[in-house]
Amino acid sequence: xxxxxxxxxxxxxxxxxxxxxxxxxxxxxxxxxxxxxxxxxxxxxxxxxxxxxxxxxxxxxxxxxxxxxxxxxxxxxxxxxxxxxxxxxxxxxxxxxxxxxxxxxxxxxxxxxxxxxxxxxxxxxxxxxxxxxxxxxxxxxxxxxxxxxxxxxxxxxxxxxxxxxxxxxxxxxxxxxxxxxxxxxxxxxxxxxxxxxxxxxxxxxxxxxxxxxxxxxxxxxxxxxxxxxxxx
Amino acid sequence: xxxxxxxxxxxxxxxxxxxxxxxxxxxxxxxxxxxxxxxxxxxxxxxxxxxxxxxxxxxxxxxxxxxxxxxxxxxxxxxxxxxxxxxxxxxxxxxxxxxxxxxxxxxxxxxxxxxxxxxxxxxxxxxxxxxxxxxxxxxxxxxxxxxxxxxxxxxxxxxxxxxxxxxxxxxxxxxxxxxxxxxxxxxxxxxxxxxxxxxxxxxxxxxxxxxxxxxxxxxxxxxxxxxxxxxx
DNA sequence: CAATACATCTTGACAGTGTCAAAATGGCTC
DNA sequence: GAGCCATTTTGACACTGTCAAGATGTATTG
Numbered sequence: 001x002x003x004x005x006x007x008x009x010x011x012x013x014x015x016x017x018x019x020x021x022x023x024x025x026x027x028x029x030x031x032x033x034x035x036x037x038x039x040x041x042x043x044x045x046x047x048x049x050x051x052x053x054x055x056x057x058x059x060x061x062x063x064x065x066x067x068x069x070x071x072x073x074x075x076x077x078x079x080x081x082x083x084x085x086x087x088x089x090x091x092x093x094x095x096x097x098x099x100x101x102x103x104x105x106x107x108x109x110x111x112x113x114x115x116x117x118x119x120x121x122x123x124x125x126x127x128x129x130x131x132x133x134x135x136x137x138x139x140x141x142x143x144x145x146x147x148x149x150x151x152x153x154x155x156x157x158x159x160x161x162x163x164x165x166x167x168x169x170x171x172x173x174x175x176x177x178x179x180x181x182x183x184x185x186x187x188x189x190x191x192x193x194x195x196x197x198x199x200x201x202x203x204x205x206x207x208x209x210x211x212x213x214x215x216x217x218x219x220x221x222x223x224x225x226x227x228x229x230x231x232x
Numbered sequence: 233x234x235x236x237x238x239x240x241x242x243x244x245x246x247x248x249x250x251x252x253x254x255x256x257x258x259x260x261x262x263x264x265x266x267x268x269x270x271x272x273x274x275x276x277x278x279x280x281x282x283x284x285x286x287x288x289x290x291x292x293x294x295x296x297x298x299x300x301x302x303x304x305x306x307x308x309x310x311x312x313x314x315x316x317x318x319x320x321x322x323x324x325x326x327x328x329x330x331x332x333x334x335x336x337x338x339x340x341x342x343x344x345x346x347x348x349x350x351x352x353x354x355x356x357x358x359x360x361x362x363x364x365x366x367x368x369x370x371x372x373x374x375x376x377x378x379x380x381x382x383x384x385x386x387x388x389x390x391x392x393x394x395x396x397x398x399x400x401x402x403x404x405x406x407x408x409x410x411x412x413x414x415x416x417x418x419x420x421x422x423x424x425x426x427x428x429x430x431x432x433x434x435x436x437x438x439x440x441x442x443x444x445x446x447x448x449x450x451x452x453x454x455x456x457x458x459x460x461x462x463x464x
Numbered sequence: 465c466a467a468t469a470c471a472t473c474t475t476g477a478c479a480g481t482g483t484c485a486a487a488a489t490g491g492c493t494c
Numbered sequence: 495g496a497g498c499c500a501t502t503t504t505g506a507c508a509c510t511g512t513c514a515a516g517a518t519g520t521a522t523t524g
Binding site: 272303304 | 471472473474475
Binding site for chain 1: 288290368371372373374376377390393410411413416417419420421422423424425426427428429430431434435436437438442445446449450452453454457458
């Protein structure tokens, strides 16, 4: 009785495209008030992303999620072995989305290497600030701690990191960025971006008005100034 | 009856010195099995740090903490308004400890500016890796999100950040580090260190064997190579 | 010393959580 | 149609943070 207030069977389809933002509205589906949901897994992922965007990861409970999806408390356990498993699946989507964004930016032949690096930095920060809750989930503690990470998550995240290394290799090859070890260098650069993103997201002595300025400062610091003098 | 297994009245004194590491054993105190604990607040902080070091922040519950301190479930609420309040207090201790470490390193007149910077980088990473759970608490989500941070925490953390800005100002003044805006530059550098620390702590495509190498790489990237050539 | 105020600690209770076990349900293949 | 099996539900358990009310000491008055 009391659960009638929540929408029933808010199923969703065609969620494969990761380039359209974090939260997507589930397309209205003409009533399927059947016992079996149809595509509960996707519906749960959609509802979870909504809830996370609304109230943060730490306020996501499986029970509220189930209620939002119009389903009983334990139904999700037939699609995700665990709460952690669910979170990993959402994070994996985030990595796919981020990976695609980064690839699109880097493969544009019209851009110079410097422009690609600038776009990479700006894009990274913007990605984090635009969907802070998703970002926090992707790089937060619970997912990566100990053996928490799912095989799927690792399989998706690794190419994402690897791509960063490859890009850095390219920037080093043309002299844009100093140093010789692309792996180490990209660990430092990723670290810087991650740290800045965290400062911005949590508002620790910073706010979103400083995004541009902080990014420019980072670019200036990392770009080899003798080879690529930056005026601005 | 069943709670007799946990030690009663494990009180602690002289915990002011923050330079002796994260977890400190509570000095044995000849039985004070009285109704009033004596210094429950300190005992709780000590026990909390133990539990966090043992099982991580996310596994710290106030009830287990109370049991460890030999006290009833709700006793902690007379010393901390909240679980969040407790966590903030522990984090504040961490910031005090870190601040003191950084100050000691920077004020040593025997060191060159380059050495100070090297020590700062190494020291930061080492601090994080040595007590990962405390580090995660200090810079983790829950503490800083929204209005979660206590006034005490902010009052302690701010000088810690400010000190980093001052150090960067010094390094820029002598030409060791490029750029002109100490605040922005220190945000980038702190970010890099934080990101590296997180990678190391969570073991994301890294492990502690690479601490030295990653730190050296960061130093090389940030130090103005034309003014301060680094051979190594 | 006695009485009272106050800080501290305890017991009881409540709503909320993740997750397991067993039963119910309904679409699928023979 | 019968039966299999994925899916969903109801019930239950241990655990969590936190509030309210009572119990117990310590300190401060008279």
